[in-house]
Amino acid sequence: MSTLYVDTINEKTVNNGVYIPDHVLQVVQGTVGSTTSGVTALGTNAFADSGLQANITPSSASSKILINYQVFLGQNANGYQSKSRIVRDSTPIGVGTQEGTRGVASAVAMSYSSYGSNGQYHNLPQGISFLDEPATTSQITYKIQAATYNTVTWYLNRSAIFQDGGTQGYDAIPLSVITLMEIGA
Secondary structure, X not given: OOOOOOOOOOEOOOOOOEOOOOOEEXXXXXXXXXOEEEEOOOOOOOOEEEXXXXXXOOOOOOOEEEEEEEEEEEEOOOXXXXXXXXXXXXXXXXXXXXXXXXXXXXXXXXXXXXXXXXXXXXXXXXXXXXXXXXXXXXXXXXXXXXXXXXXXEEEEOOOOOOOOOHHHOOOOOOOEEEEEEEEOO
């Protein structure tokens, strides 16, 4: 067995250095630790910006971007489901396949009152990991959009009721996060 010892490994440039495939070149994170709400328009794939986003500028057009996100969404008691999706600049990505007139999303959480009591108290997590291939070296904005059923109000980082628990300690505010990792090809 042989051992190779080095002091420095440089990324391959024109004719020197070492090429290291499939490694993380940069990591960017966006967070929202406060609460907000919104109402989406009526429609199968109607979404609104949640306020959670991050920008990244790939160093190579062959790089891939690994997107990880988690949001916490609540909705009014008469809601059916909250849903979220990833948007690259203005294009939805990482969503399911449309079947019939059903909408698509990156993640959903069901909180219809028939599935459990007191749906207005629900603040459910949702998110996914998705590997994007944007093929650009221009800055990209990745954002998370939110929606609910039939124009019902959605809430980020809180439930619809959102009680101030005082010393009782309920209705804490979570942190919603999006993390972008550039993977060198």
